Amino acid sequence: MLTDRQLDILYLIIKIYTETDAPVGSKTLMNEGIQASSATIRNDMGVLEELGFIEKTHSSSGRIPSVKGYRFYVDHLLKPTDVASQDRLEIRRAFAREFHAINDIVETAASILSDLTSYTAFSLGPEVKERKLTGFRLIPLNHQQVMTIIVTDKGNVESQVFSIPQDMSSEDLEKVVKIINDKLVGQPLITVYNKLRTEIPLVLQRYFHTPSSVMHFFDSVMAQAFEDRIFVSGKMNILDYDSLTDMSEFKSIYSLMDDEEAITSLIIPSHGDISIRIGEELENDLLENMSLMTASYEVNGHGKGTIALLGPTNMSYARMFGLLDVFRYEVADQLSDYYRSLESPH
Amino acid sequence: MLTDRQLDILYLIIKIYTETDAPVGSKTLMNEGIQASSATIRNDMGVLEELGFIEKTHSSSGRIPSVKGYRFYVDHLLKPTDVASQDRLEIRRAFAREFHAINDIVETAASILSDLTSYTAFSLGPEVKERKLTGFRLIPLNHQQVMTIIVTDKGNVESQVFSIPQDMSSEDLEKVVKIINDKLVGQPLITVYNKLRTEIPLVLQRYFHTPSSVMHFFDSVMAQAFEDRIFVSGKMNILDYDSLTDMSEFKSIYSLMDDEEAITSLIIPSHGDISIRIGEELENDLLENMSLMTASYEVNGHGKGTIALLGPTNMSYARMFGLLDVFRYEVADQLSDYYRSLESPH
DNA sequence: GTTAGCACTCTGAATGTAAGAGTGCTAAAA
DNA sequence: TTTTAGCACTCTTACATTCAGAGTGCTAAC
Structure with a gap:
């Protein structure tokens, strides 16, 4: 077990090293308040080094804390400072x-x-995963572009602009909106995420003869919201x-x-x-x-x-x-x- | 006026310096194809330095191109390489x-x-400034939030989510939409930008008793689209x-x-x-x-x-x-x- | 258990040295 | 008149040497 003085030394080494970013020697520690001679401090430092709490950068340098030393410090010695x-x-x-x-x-x-x-x-x-999908909108902007908006119950909003795929008619789009509203709105996002891989592709196959392009659209629309x-x-x-x-x-x-x-x-x-x-x-x-x-x-x-x-x-x-x-x-x-x-x- | 050889030397110095990033000496130039002895090349380099096209990094170093040298190069010597x-x-x-x-x-x-x-x-x-504002939408998302969408004739879309200011009723919002549609949609962005500083504040004063909060809303909505x-x-x-x-x-x-x-x-x-x-x-x-x-x-x-x-x-x-x-x-x-x-x- | 003293180690800055690359100049060759 | 060989000179860079300073470990005494 470490003596009180050894604990003080470890504490002080970490403190000083934090401030100066340079290895800490025995004399410095003496001047900074350890009540013992530099030789005594050196002996204690030897012990601390033996135990792996501190280490030298070269054979005759002062000591710096090791990971183990820091670990011990944060687990046992650290006292949070009051915030200025x-x-x-x-x-x-x-x-x-x-x-x-x-x-x-x-x-x-x-x-x-x-x-x-x-x-x-x-x-x-x-x-995010705990949220529910509460709203899905498709806003046509012009011939070619629609904006999709996804709203979740916690006020998160994601929007994205799309060029409508060539092989997708506006009736198809309406179907997509309907499917999303029927099957996905109201569900937690995690469920949405799962259905998107399982149930939805099956549904799509029933409604579209080019489900892959629709699926791709679906996917990019939702991807954002999950991140x-x-x-x-x-x-x-x-x-x-x-x-x-x-x-x-x-x-x-x-x-x-x-x-x-x-x-x-x-x-x-x-x-x-x-x-x-x-x-x-x-x-x-x-x-x-x-x-x-x-x-x-x-x-x-x-x-x-x-x-x-x-x-x-x-x-x-x-x-x-x-x-x-x-x-x-x-x-x-x-x-x-x-x-x-x-x-x-x- | 520069001799042909001097032009060749300048050209080659720039070429080699580009490749090696190190000052170029007379011997190197000789080996790289200048048909003259290193001493002759040194003389020419002296001339080029005198004219400010090249310079030394220290008294006995090779030469690097100066800004003036590069300028001359890009104006008169540069031949674009074919793209690989x-x-x-x-x-x-x-x-x-x-x-x-x-x-x-x-x-x-x-x-x-x-x-x-x-x-x-x-x-x-x-x-951007040449574009026209072709569309403005306000999409209510829930009690507190609306999404604004601005569309320009060249397919640019900007959207933003807002919490509705406390002192703004939904009737007020509708008025805002109406004002924007009446006064701004269809105009070039530069006009929109100007009206926003001149005409619009006057209009707002007529319709609202807290025009500043409305104006603030206006401003942030449009700011994006101008950038x-x-x-x-x-x-x-x-x-x-x-x-x-x-x-x-x-x-x-x-x-x-x-x-x-x-x-x-x-x-x-x-x-x-x-x-x-x-x-x-x-x-x-x-x-x-x-x-x-x-x-x-x-x-x-x-x-x-x-x-x-x-x-x-x-x-x-x-x-x-x-x-x-x-x-x-x-x-x-x-x-x-x-x-x-x-x-x-x- | 603690400490003074000392020999030892290592760093880092300063200094010295030598090779290499390059120059300018001079005088001879083309 | 232009070009070139030759040479003294300059500066950089890499490498070795030195030296003070900081720190250590160990020993022997307190």
Whole structure:
């Protein structure tokens, strides 16, 4: 078991390394408040290194925290810092505008978070799959084009403009609308998604002799609505906080950020309210030197959303923890208000 | 006046510098085909330097072309290369899909161009201001939200979802639709834009007692449709072709690329079919080491569009010239086809 | 268990060296 | 008059050398 002084030393190494980004030596620790001589501190550091909590960058360097060290820190030592009142203010102010869509709120969350931290922020709204399809419209715009509008019960709207396929008559279109209204409107999106692969093709075969073109139309119309849109803000900040060996490395990371699929699966597997994954724990070579903090929030009755923060392994977990905690509530509140305003007509 | 050999030397310096990205010396030029000894070539290089066409990077280095040298080259020496058949193929293939909107085509152009060149490509569709507003719709989605759809005669569609302002009744909304249909539909966008600042506020004052909130609604509805959307592709390529001193420099350039306003005004002032501006000629410190080639095309009767290419000053102007020339026709053709398909109902 | 002292290691910046590429100039050849 | 060979000179680049500084581990004494 670690002694109190050893815990202090580990804590302090992490704190100082976060601030200075340079290996921490025994003398520095002495000056920063450890009540012992540098030799004693060195002995303790030896122990901590033996246990794998800290490591050297070269044989005679100071120590930096290892992943295991950070893990121990976030699990046992971390005390969230109070959020600076200036930060609080900025958050309030950024949310103090009128929103016209859920995704506006979700996007704003990512944007404030990355501004506040200078890291990269992600924001994923309450889950889509639980929603119901409440409306489907086809608006003819001119000879060739129609606009499709899909509305879900939580106020999400997706629209798309189509050129009408050559082999599709306007009667066919009307049939499509009818089929969608009969079979799909009112269903949860997940059901819609399933029927689209099973039942609907059968129905189409009965009504059309070119079901594939109709099916294709169907598919693109619905595809959008199923996507959990994830918002990323502060991609460029990677340049500041990641010590890149290589421009191609940056490019890879950058394009990873553009891959909604990848990001979503990176962020989703979080446990509890706020989860932290450090360096290798992210199981992605590109993110070796980064950590990901994920916070989830519940919008009462409307599903679970997620915000996340990607930064260097030596980020200030304490401050970030505090911030994310504020966001958890703030975003949930904002969304909650928005949903309420949708439900109660004024 | 320059001798033939001097012209050959200038030409060859530019060619070799484009290929190797390193200063070119007299011996290299000799080996690459100049029929004279290195000493003679050095003398000619002295003349060219005296005239400001080439310059040294340090007192005993080989020469690189100056802006004036490039200028002379593009004005008098440049011979467009034939486009490689493989490139031709790729262009054909990328355009060989169905497009559902003008902007799809315009965006695709930028994307292919940047893929093909590994530079940064811009694409600006036929001018918006000439279009007429042909349709305006308000689709109620639920208690709180309406979707507005604006259609122009060239098949452009913009939609937006709104929460209805608190102090706006549905009768008010209907009035808004009526006013727009009476006063604005059928007008060219530029007229719409002007009326929105002059005539419309007066009309509103007659019908509403809170004209400002209505006006605000009006404004955001229309704002979108006026914007010339410009597409940028290959922003990340800057990392490869610009020798950045600094990450913050990259950030600045990158955010310049996000500034549609700035990019548009950078690209617009081009003369003739294909215009080239080199380094300082761009009058932007950030773009000192880059050149911009701008090509404009005419879609018969539907306005003028522009594609542009930003690359290093030592890009292969000959190849790019050929490529842009192909694009000029290809994009115009594609758009022309699209417009035709809109006009003639099948 | 703690500490002073010391030999040792490694980094990073500064300095020196040598090869290579290229130049300008001069004087001779064409 | 133009071209060329030759040479001294310049500058870059890569590589080695040196040296101070920061930090360590170990030992022996407190």
